[in-house]
Amino acid sequence: MRRTLLAASTLTVAALTLAACGGGGDGAGGSGDDESAASDGHIVIGASPTPHAEILEFVQDNLAADAGLDLEIVTYDDYVLPNTALSEGDLDANYFQHLPYFEEQVESQGFDFDHFEGIHIEPFALYSDTLTDVADLPEGGQIGITNDPSNQARALDLLVQAGIITLTADAPESAGLTDIDENELGLEFIEADPASLVRTLQDVDAAIINGNFALEGGLNPATDSLLIEDGEGNPYANFVAVRSEDIDDPDLVALDGLLHSDEVRAFIEETWPAGEIIPAF
DSSP: OOOOOOOOTTEEOOOOSOOOOOOOTTOTTOOTTOOSTTTTSEEEEEEOIIIIIHHHHHHHHHTTGGGTOEEEEEEESSSSHHHHHHHTTSOSEEEEEEHHHHHHHHHHHOOOEEEOOOOEEOOOEEEOSSOSSGGGOOTTOEEEEEOOHHHHHHHHHHHHHTTSOOBOTTOOTTOOGGGBOOOTTOOEEEEEOGGGTTTTGGGSSEEEEOHHHHHHTTOOTTTSOSEEOOOTTOSOOEEEEEEGGGTTOHHHHHHHHHHTSHHHHHHHHHHSTTTTSEEOO
16 A cells, blocks of 8 residues: 655655555554555565664665565654654654653653564764863763653763763653752753754764764764763663554564564674674564
């Protein structure tokens, strides 16, 4: 079935011309006369450009045909539209988010979603245009930080683990700036949209940046950062999300299987050999 994609300025409608006709059935916002989910092996999937779409392109080019699948990949430059598009039936699945963000979105937006297991981890890291060591952070220095609640907690935890700040004893898992307890350097945190942090790095002393946006901006988390998140035991693995009604759809299950294959693991390790992207399986 054909899908009508969202028309939005922030959406990179880069259907990487990998096929036509989608799965997903009559999900929220879908038309009542759609076919059942992914009935013909064609899957419309939304993804961040790096590394998600690159991983999906590898699957499309090397693994999908043998599994009877055909992927149409739509890239998004933000973290809001992919879930909206999935809920409204414009996508059969999306691949861009980790569990804390997923859970926050499901709770706040009322999405009826489910998800598969984690595929990869994009380590959060602290970057600077002017500093070469985290010990050089100045008193009163300005730190760029995401305004996304789930990822803001993740960014703060990076600084906690490095002993730069502490959080209050009763800080929730979704800790924010108001939960900072000790801040001996008197750091000033400048909130910004996560996609803009690379562009504004020159305006602050340092910034904590999502792995995918860092890579898109020419930064390597493994080699260019002052601090980097540990991959072991990391709860922020990115996965494929779907509407709850489609979690058992054979084509979507097959796609998830390909994304957890030895071939995909090898592709991730060979494409990002310094550990800037880490397989989660």
